[in-house]
Amino acid sequence: MQPLVINLTDKKVVIAGGGRIAARKARVLGAEQANITFIAPVFSEEVLELCIDKEYKIVQRKVMVADFKEAFLVILATNDREANRILANSLPPSQLVCVVDESGEGNVTFPATVRRGHLQVAVTSNGASPKLTRKLKKELERQFDESWVPYTAFLNKCREKIKQLPITFEEKNERLWELLDTRYLHDNNAQKLKWDELDSYKNKSLLTKQST
Numbered sequence: 001m002q003p004l005v006i007n008l009t010d011k012k013v014v015i016a017g018g019g020r021i022a023a024r025k026a027r028v029l030g031a032e033q034a035n036i037t038f039i040a041p042v043f044s045e046e047v048l049e050l051c052i053d054k055e056y057k058i059v060q061r062k063v064m065v066a067d068f069k070e071a072f073l074v075i076l077a078t079n080d081r082e083a084n085r086i087l088a089n090s091l092p093p094s095q096l097v098c099v100v101d102e103s104g105e106g107n108v109t110f111p112a113t114v115r116r117g118h119l120q121v122a123v124t125s126n127g128a129s130p131k132l133t134r135k136l137k138k139e140l141e142r143q144f145d146e147s148w149v150p151y152t153a154f155l156n157k158c159r160e161k162i163k164q165l166p167i168t169f170e171e172k173n174e175r176l177w178e179l180l181d182t183r184y185l186h187d188n189n190a191q192k193l194k195w196d197e198l199d200s201y202k203n204k205s206l207l208t209k210q211s212t
């Protein structure tokens, strides 16, 4: 199994089922601007609230294979094992499919993720122990505190700036490595000073002079 980072902006996502797990999968995708449709005979309050909140679509009936036409990602989250199995078998191999009660029938599983600004740490046990995955996520949430949000914004901003400096590839690399010094993680003032320094570089000679 290979983790990939997928951009779901404006992608069609069809979720079969409208219960607890369907809602959890949709919540995980909440930040993605995906185009989500739930199809199920019965919807939980949570799904209905999500649909109002995020303008997701709902279709109230049993799901049919034709519902997945043109879906980029299919999530089979009904509580009917036989329905999930038959649907999974009838989908084309080119479609991304997550089968929540039998992962081997699909080709995608959801990792647990910790998001901190530009940083995302994902954990998977390949279905061996979702509980272990969840436990590790809690540990990572503590390890990566909220200071990683401004820190990753700082790294992103500085990288863009450094890429444009009129210096050699090696010098750029050196400056990019330097940003990983832990003092920048917690110290907003150190971040500001570094940014001002980078921002003030006008040309190569000035840069060399200031950095020595």
Ligand SMILES: C[C@@]1(CC(=O)O)c2cc3[nH]c(cc4nc(cc5[nH]c(cc(n2)[C@H]1CCC(=O)O)[C@@](C)(CC(=O)O)[C@@H]5CCC(=O)O)C(CC(=O)O)=C4CCC(=O)O)c(CCC(=O)O)c3CC(=O)O
Residues within 6 Å of the ligand: 024, 025, 028, 098, 099, 100, 101, 102, 103, 108, 109, 110, 111, 112, 113, 123, 124, 125, 126, 127, 128, 129, 130, 131, 133, 134, 137
């Ligand atoms: C294969 C996978 C497919 C997929 O869903 O993508 C899958 C499958 C199954 N999960 C089951 C059970 C539970 N899953 C959780 C929790 C999470 N499950 C997630 C992912 C995955 N679950 C994928 C593999 C990921 C991996 O292994 O690393 C997480 C990480 C992400 C997410 O859901 O977004 C999320 C934690 C996120 C968070 O906390 O943020 C809990 C705990 C709880 O709910 O409190 C329980 C109950 C306790 C238990 O059984 O361990 C069952 C048995 C169902 C049954 O028979 O009743 C199956 C079916 C089977 O066994 O294949």
Ligand SMILES: NC(=O)C1=CN([C@@H]2O[C@H](COP(=O)(O)OP(=O)(O)OC[C@H]3O[C@@H](n4cnc5c(N)ncnc54)[C@H](O)[C@@H]3O)[C@@H](O)[C@H]2O)C=CC1
Residues within 6 Å of the ligand: 016, 017, 018, 019, 020, 021, 022, 039, 040, 041, 042, 043, 044, 061, 062, 063, 077, 078, 079, 080, 081, 083, 100, 101, 130
């Ligand atoms: N992947 C995961 O993390 C986990 C997966 N599960 C599994 O997920 C499945 C769903 O669990 P919950 O959401 O808690 O169940 P739930 O009972 O809350 O919801 C089931 C939903 O499926 C719908 N449904 C049933 N037959 C359907 C059909 N033919 N077409 C469309 N919709 C249909 C129902 O109307 C309902 O909306 C279960 O099989 C459970 O074993 C359970 C826990 C965790």
